[in-house]
Amino acid sequence: MISLDGERRETPVDRLKALVDADLDAVNEEILxxxxxxxxxxxxxxxxxISSGGKRLRPMLTLAAAKLCGFTGRSHIALAAAVxxxxxxxxxxxxxxxxxxxxxxxxxxxxxxxxxxxxLVGDFLFSRSFQLMVTSGHMRVLDILSNAAAVIAExxxxxxxxxxxxxxxxxxxxxxxxxxxxxxxxxxxQVGAVIAERPDTEEAALESYGRNLGIAFQLxxxxxxYSGNQAKLGxxxxxxxxxxxxxxxxxxxxxxxxxxxxxxWKRTMEEVEQTDADLKEAMALLEKHGTVEATIERAxxxxxxxxxxxxxxxxxxxxxxxxxxxxxxxxxxx
Amino acid sequence: MISLDGERRETPVDRLKALVDADLDAVNEEILxxxxxxxxxxxxxxxxxISSGGKRLRPMLTLAAAKLCGFTGRSHIALAAAVxxxxxxxxxxxxxxxxxxxxxxxxxxxxxxxxxxxxLVGDFLFSRSFQLMVTSGHMRVLDILSNAAAVIAExxxxxxxxxxxxxxxxxxxxxxxxxxxxxxxxxxxQVGAVIAERPDTEEAALESYGRNLGIAFQLxxxxxxYSGNQAKLGxxxxxxxxxxxxxxxxxxxxxxxxxxxxxxWKRTMEEVEQTDADLKEAMALLEKHGTVEATIERAxxxxxxxxxxxxxxxxxxxxxxxxxxxxxxxxxxx
Numbered sequence: 001m002i003s004l005d006g007e008r009r010e011t012p013v014d015r016l017k018a019l020v021d022a023d024l025d026a027v028n029e030e031i032l033x034x035x036x037x038x039x040x041x042x043x044x045x046x047x048x049x050i051s052s053g054g055k056r057l058r059p060m061l062t063l064a065a066a067k068l069c070g071f072t073g074r075s076h077i078a079l080a081a082a083v084x085x086x087x088x089x090x091x092x093x094x095x096x097x098x099x100x101x102x103x104x105x106x107x108x109x110x111x112x113x114x115x116x117x118x119x120l121v122g123d124f125l126f127s128r129s130f131q132l133m134v135t136s137g138h139m140r141v142l143d144i145l146s147n148a149a150a151v152i153a154e155x156x157x158x159x160x161x162x163x164x165x166x167x168x169x170x171x172x173x174x175x176x177x178x179x180x181x182x183x184x185x186x187x188x189x190q191v192g193a194v195i196a197e198r199p200d201t202e203e204a205a206l207e208s209y210g211r212n213l214g215i216a217f218q219l220x221x222x223x224x225x226y227s228g229n230q231a232k233l234g235x236x237x238x239x240x241x242x243x244x245x246x247x248x249x250x251x252x253x254x255x256x257x258x259x260x261x262x263x264x265w266k267r268t269m270e271e272v273e274q275t276d277a278d279l280k281e282a283m284a285l286l287e288k289h290g291t292v293e294a295t296i297e298r299a300x301x302x303x304x305x306x307x308x309x310x311x312x313x314x315x316x317x318x319x320x321x322x323x324x325x326x327x328x329x330x331x332x333x334x
Numbered sequence: 335m336i337s338l339d340g341e342r343r344e345t346p347v348d349r350l351k352a353l354v355d356a357d358l359d360a361v362n363e364e365i366l367x368x369x370x371x372x373x374x375x376x377x378x379x380x381x382x383x384i385s386s387g388g389k390r391l392r393p394m395l396t397l398a399a400a401k402l403c404g405f406t407g408r409s410h411i412a413l414a415a416a417v418x419x420x421x422x423x424x425x426x427x428x429x430x431x432x433x434x435x436x437x438x439x440x441x442x443x444x445x446x447x448x449x450x451x452x453x454l455v456g457d458f459l460f461s462r463s464f465q466l467m468v469t470s471g472h473m474r475v476l477d478i479l480s481n482a483a484a485v486i487a488e489x490x491x492x493x494x495x496x497x498x499x500x501x502x503x504x505x506x507x508x509x510x511x512x513x514x515x516x517x518x519x520x521x522x523x524q525v526g527a528v529i530a531e532r533p534d535t536e537e538a539a540l541e542s543y544g545r546n547l548g549i550a551f552q553l554x555x556x557x558x559x560y561s562g563n564q565a566k567l568g569x570x571x572x573x574x575x576x577x578x579x580x581x582x583x584x585x586x587x588x589x590x591x592x593x594x595x596x597x598x599w600k601r602t603m604e605e606v607e608q609t610d611a612d613l614k615e616a617m618a619l620l621e622k623h624g625t626v627e628a629t630i631e632r633a634x635x636x637x638x639x640x641x642x643x644x645x646x647x648x649x650x651x652x653x654x655x656x657x658x659x660x661x662x663x664x665x666x667x668x
Contacts, residue, residue: 039492093457097450116431116494119453123427124487126457130464130480134473142468142476150461156454158373 012324013055019321020063023077027059030081034128045113045121050088058188059084061213061322065192065206068310068318075136075195079145083188085129086149090156090180092122097160098243141191148187155179164244164270166254166262173251177218178211185214205309209322212306217329219299222247223292224332226283238279244272248298252291261285296330303330346658347389353655354397357411361393364415368462379447379455384422392522393418395547395656399526399540402644402652409470409529413479417522419463420483424490424514426456431494432577475525482521489513498578498604500588500596507585511552512545519548539643543656546640551663553633556581557626558666560617572613578606582632586625595619630664637664 010018017024035046059080066076094100096115100108110118126149133145159176162168189210193203225240226249240247246269254265268274268282286292303326313319344352351358369380393414400410428434430449434442444452460483467479493510496502523544527537559574560583574581580603588599602608602616620626637660647653 037488037491039488039495041491041495042488093453097453115449117491119427119431120487120490120494123460124484124491126460127480127484127487130476131484134476134480137473139468139471139473142464146461146464146468150458150465153454153458153461154371154373154376157371157375157451157458160450160454161373161375 012321012328013057015321016060016064016325019318020060020067023063023067023080024056024060026077027056027063027080027084030077030132031084034081034085034132035125037124041113041117042121042124045109045117046088046125048112049091049109050084054084054088056084058087058184061185061188061210062192064318064322065189065210066196067192068206068313068316068322069193069196069198069202071192071196073195075138075141076192078132078135079141079191079195080188082129082132082145083184085125085132086145086152086184089122089126089129090152090184092118092125094156096122097156098245100239136195138195140194144187144190144194148183151179151183155181155183162246164272165246166250166265166269168246168251170248170251173246173248174215177215177222181218182211182214185217186211189213201312205312208309209306212302212309213326213329216299216303216306216326219248219295219302220329220332223249223295223299225249226286226292238282241268241279241282242274244269248295249286249291252294253285253289256289256291257285299330303327346655346662347391349655350394350398350659353652354394354401357397357401357414358390358394360411361390361397361414361418364411364466365418368415368419368466369459371458375447375451376455376458379443379451380422380459382446383425383443384418388418388422390418392421392518395519395522395544396526398652398656399523399544400530401526402540402647402650402656403527403530403532403536405526405530407529409472409475410526412466412469413475413525413529414522416463416466416479417518419459419466420479420486420518423456423460423463424486424518426452426459428490430456431490432579434573470529472529474528478521478524478528482517485513485517489515489517496580498606499580500584500599500603502580502585504582504585507580507582508549511549511556515552516545516548519551520545523547535646539646542643543640546636546643547660547663550633550637550640550660553582553629553636554663554666557583557629557633559583560620560626572616575602575613575616576608578603582629583620583625586628587619587623590623590625591619633664637661 031050035043035050037043062080062083063076092109095108095110096118099110101111113121129149130146133142136142155176155178158172159180162172162176186207187210190203190207193206222240225237225247227237239245241250250265250269254262257265264281264285268278306326307323310319310323365384369377369384371377396414396417397410426443429442429444430452433444435445447455463483464480467476470476489510489512492506493514496506496510520541521544524537524541527540556574559571559581561571573579575584584599584603588596591599598612598615598619602612640660641657644653644657
């Protein structure tokens with residue numbers, strides 16, 4: 001970000017990173033250590049994905065939540081690494097399921113190493129995440145993170161079951177993103193309060209912060225698929241459209257559209273019969289009904305809840321950064 | 335089995351089942367309960383595989399191990415269900431990786447529901463297994479089972495990395511089956527001693543029993559692929575051959591074979607260029623070098639270790655059944 005007076009201004013992500021910097025180094029070391037295996041394909045494939053510039057947003061949230069709760073132990077490091085491993089395993093399997101071609105700006109791992117390797121290394125990373133959680137020695141943390149993992153998988157199956165269905169409601173769409181994205185954000189922040197042995201109210205506040213931030217994050221991500229540029233996203237614009245993935249901009253455009261427009265969506269998203277001109281036509285329809293903008297407005301709603309959830313904590317730099325992060329996530333959409 | 339005097343004789347599997355019968359009912363209820371989800375595809379696909387006559391061998395081992403150790407609590411039920419879920423998740427992913435067509439005598443789930451559903455429902459069952467373990471509230475059990483899950487995944491990747499490689503040594507083959515099969519058997523039996531809070535020697539004995547039984551089991555399974563009949567196995571004879579899967583009968587035949595024979599194995603297993611007559615030729619070469627028989631002899635070696643491992647426990651019906659089970663597993667091969 002460049003401010004009006006020409007100085008480079010740090011983004012909230014930069015400030016978050018600065019806040020947890022030493023811990024984040026330890027997390028990265030833990031991640032590298034746990035990727036090791038005598039089976040060379042494992043560190044090779046894991047490294048291809050993990051070292052290729054993931055933002056480490058979820059583990060940073062765990063570290064910041066622990067910091068907000070005044071945690072002084074070490075178990076947040078392993079838990080943050082566990083959270084990143086769950087995320088990475090999910091990405092590997094997602095790309096197999098979607099037949100993705102790009103991830104984080106480069107060829108998706110399944111295209112380079114094949115689907116079988118992506119499935120199995122995903123399983124390995126998933127197992128590693130559980131080993132990491134167990135090292136925390138904290139039974140409630142295990143409960144929270146294993147529940148999150150099950151909810152994520154359930155959400156992925158729900159997404160698959162509703163794929164290419166233009167009849168998908170906004171409620172079902174929300175149920176999918178709550179499960180596949182927000183559940184991990186929620187667990188990532190909640191465990192910070194749990195290991196710090198803070199009262200239930202603070203645990204609930206951090207759970208709510210993470211969950212609502214996660215919903216906002218996914219809403220904006222889905223909006224960006226129709227408005228961002230490929231380099232910024234590290235993926236192709238219109239990917240969701242080409243797959244016939246029903247995200248909120250489409251759900252709303254279908255509902256707000258004419259009979260002819262609905263026929264267009266049915267052909268392109270349900271039958272996935274698309275010509276080269278269709279993405280342009282789709283973008284025009286989204287623009288006409290303002291559904292990308294509406295999606296970002298929905299994100300703002302959840303973002304506001306996230307910010308208010310943190311208000312019970314006393315003022316601190318950590319609280320401020322976490323609240324500013326919400327604004328940053330929502331305004332990515334513009 | 336029909337004895338000489340015409341009476342129907344129970345197999346050790348039947349006796350094992352009778353021994354843990356009430357507990358096994360509870361495990362089956364737990365399994366059905368944990369398969370439930372509002373996302374209908376999950377119970378549907380899980381039920382397709384789980385209800386289709388899996389032997390429940392691994393969960394029965396957990397129940398029997400707990401019984402052998404005099405365990406009187408309830409947590410073995412959830413752990414036995416967790417073990418079965420890990421196994422089922424692995425089967426689902428295996429069939430995707432191998433492109434299998436048959437499993438337990440019917441069409442493999444990936445053919446009926448597609449690879450994406452199999453991957454994601456596998457992930458769901460895997461997560462459920464961790465939730466089940468967490469309910470045990472026993473940190474060492476979590477450690478043992480999460481390590482087993484990681485070792486299994488590592489073994490699957492190793493198997494993939496050495497696939498279609500006729501240079502695979504017997505040692506590498508053993509490393510693969512120790513990881514992908516024996517690790518879960520070992521964990522399944524070891525946790526019985528852990529929850530019963532028995533001394534280390536008994537825990538080690540049950541770990542060794544499970545591990546060596548698991549190795550023997552997989553060796554015989556790999557031998558049967560070239561000798562059993564399809565109905566008995568619930569899979570096609572020669573499946574491994576058609577996939578170019580390098581199992582011990584092939585490892586040994588390659589080593590014991592002539593230059594011409596090695597060229598045959600390279601063409602059929604490495605290039606996977608096969609004609610209809612090749613399976614017959616392969617079976618003839620295995621017969622010539624006695625490698626199916628040799629594989630079963632190797633299984634007998636590990637089976638003997640398993641039986642001796644249990645000798646430190648006082649005589650009991652449970653011990654006898656577990657020891658007879660080993661003999662039964664090995665003699666399946668004949």
